[in-house]
Amino acid sequence: GPREDLHMLFDLVLNHVPAPRQLAHQDDDFRMLATTLGSDPFIGRLLTGRGESGKLKVGASVQALSRIGQKIEQFRVSKILAFRGLAQAEIEEAQAGDIVSLAGMTKATVADTICDLAVDEPLDAQPNDPPTITVNFGINDSPLAGRDGKKVQSRVIRERLMKEAESNVAIKIADTPGGEAFEVSGRGELQMGVLIENMRREGFELSISRPQVIMKEEDGVTMEPVEEATIDVDDEYSGAVIEKLTSTRKGELVEMKPAGVGKTRIIAHVPSRGLIGYHGEFLTDTRGTGVLNRVFHGWTPHKGPIPGRRAGVLISMENGEAVAYALWNLEERGKMFVEPQEKVYTGMIIGEHSRENDLEVNPLKGKKLTNVRASGSDEAVRLTPITRMSLEQAIAYINDDELVEVTPNAIRLRKRHLDPHERKRAARAEG
Template sequence: MVETTSTGTQTVRHDLRNIAVIAHVDHGKTTLVDGLLKQSMVFRDAESAGTLIMDSNELERERGITVFAKNASIKFGDIKINLIDTPGHADFSSEVERTLSMADGCLLLVDAAEGPLPQTRFVLALALQLGLRPLVVVNKVDRKDARAEEVVEEIADLFLELATEDAQLSYPVIYAIAREGRAGHAPDDLAPDLIPLFRAIIEHVPPPVANMEGPVQVLVSALDYETHRGRIAIGRVIRGTLTRGMSVRCLGNNAPTMPLKLLELFTFQGLGRYPVEEVRAGDLVAIPGVPTVTIGDTIADAAEPEALPRLAITEPTVQLTIGPNTSPFSGQDGRAVTSRQLRERLDRELETNVGLRIRSSAEAGDGAPADGIVVAGRGELHLAILLETLRREGFEISASRPEVILRRGERGMEEPFEEVVILVPQAYMGTVTELLGPRQAVLQQMSPDEGRGARLTYRMPTRGLIGLRGALLTASRGTATLNSRFIEYAPVGGTIPRQRNGAVVAT
């Protein structure tokens, strides 16, 4: 029985909470979500011991980052909580943008030592623009260099700068050690479990409010694929009640499709999807059998089709050209070696990877090989993940050097610029400054960082970031960390020296 309260045409779903978990890369977001899943009895101990449930992709486990946003649900008492795990790296921010649209609140996770970093700011700004109610979790309070109280003050300053309404300045703060599955209201007084966090979610994340009686509208925010079911649209029911067997239309950039009959409907339970007869407004749904659907489309009642505003996705800033392996060793390592096979695979990737753009090199007109494909993405890591995925699937490919995407603006040719924050020990500050100088980096701020030395904030062109991470780790003997976020397009700056002769570059 759905517990609701009606006010006019709007209904409050007291039995439901939709919350997105957002944070900077490697602040423990996926570990915390796994803890919530385990403590809600979704898994037996033997099934979940020692693993990160949410990072199911092989590359995610190897790199320790989240690439693909996922959905799961847990029960706390009689209330269903839909958890939406999102990537924390800037290169996968397209995943963050569209998954936030399914939530009513956000769980903002911040490292107790590092504090809010550039990607924290980017994701929080997106969440507040969408009107999500925040809940702050300060994680890793057991670190030797933890500074929980200072971090809470830094978070408050961030909210003052980014909040779009006064209500967003009032939020609960929970302290946690996600690795141990513990949380509490003070860093030195943690409960033996995550119950304080469960209760904070129920009390502070608003229940969905929606019109359950109007014509159906579902905003498609993600896609999945199964061999026997085909493309599966995943999204939130914005209005109405979706029932199995009803007729719907898919509304996208093109003309509405012919009416389609929904043969199956699924909701989320644990990490799985379970068949249901109906899904009411406010809940998340998975809909198979809509072959032409893409991310951002609206699935609407066939009798009264009405489209929702499409999701705005940030455009790519870096591109490279790939093609089939044409070396003498072609065919020895992989099974897919033709440009046709490569293009078909990239076309499938576009169905779910909304931050990616592809075109033939002939269309680009940049003198690349005729059978080349120009692939544009959010950054080096975004493209590196794609290339490594292709390699593991048996594709033999050649790849050009990555380059930034220029555009012509009112001030002439413009290139992307980013804010770069580097945490580095005092002993290597001179080395880092010397490394960044030729890359057109301008120092904006320098401040002491407890436990690490100094925090350096730079403004620099994206092309200066290409290859910087590895060089920085080498120069600092692995002690420096680098984080960045896109700021704007601005007039093209000075020249950046290329790789010195005699050096071998590998990805």
């Protein structure tokens, strides 16, 4: 008949699944590999892992060793938390085989070994992927600042970023000179997009710079990070994907093989610079059916320039609300990013120019009204639907002299210098 509960399954597990192999090492010195990093508002930093050998009591002095055996810090274990069902409960002693969270450390992180003071051999661990891009998170200083969000001061932004770095091993935070912005290093614009999206939903307003790839010098040669992209696509799109990755984005095809009926798996090594902004293009090229995974592969000598956005932008020269008639007249100049009645300000990017140079335009200009009427001349203004960018698209779209303004209700593009004279001065200084 129907079974009432899962007792039989649990009995099977107890009778046939072997006990943790670590139990055999109960009498050795304590060693644990930290596999996840967390934080608790009351306890502070938490490292979770499985005890590989020995026993550990609350209050014991232990040390943290890096992957290569360097001592990172020595600390007292203030709390040991064990998993009981879905909750965590405090326990007095952990033994080999237990999965526990430890509190008390300040510097130790994922892939470090927490062990007795007598131990000098760390456990084997996969290295953490280093950050590959940096983005500047600054205060929102546009004329529309503070209207949507409540968290706008740099102090509040800094606190939130530091809190994120406590529990997110892939993110590093540094202050910039002047203290108005913070340099956030991470593994890709998608990860940055998730962090920014979370922050805007919490009520933050930010200005975000274009992602910069982290380079390093080795024997006088500039090295850049390379990622291994593993792509599964339908056969018909494989040509377009390979062409994009290997030509404009400076990637190298490593392997291409069938992956089931009508599918192809492509493995390529692509510079991190080449993957900025690629995800959206990839989904367009594969009609939303492709799957793209990327992982840090290594460093390679700099591969030369990768073409970015070729078109210039249309910049508003007035503050106010955009007028349908003005936008209709500007459509022949390029693609619009704003709709009628949307608030715009001097220095805000309202569209993409059809040529390579930037153009200042007036989106507030109404129609000159006269008392002359002619049949057919007063037709309703019909506007082409605008392009709304996602956060990741906007971050990848901007150039170095531009910013993305992010508020809880809007994503706007703007020039770093809103005043046209300041823009000219800055361009001359760089020129």
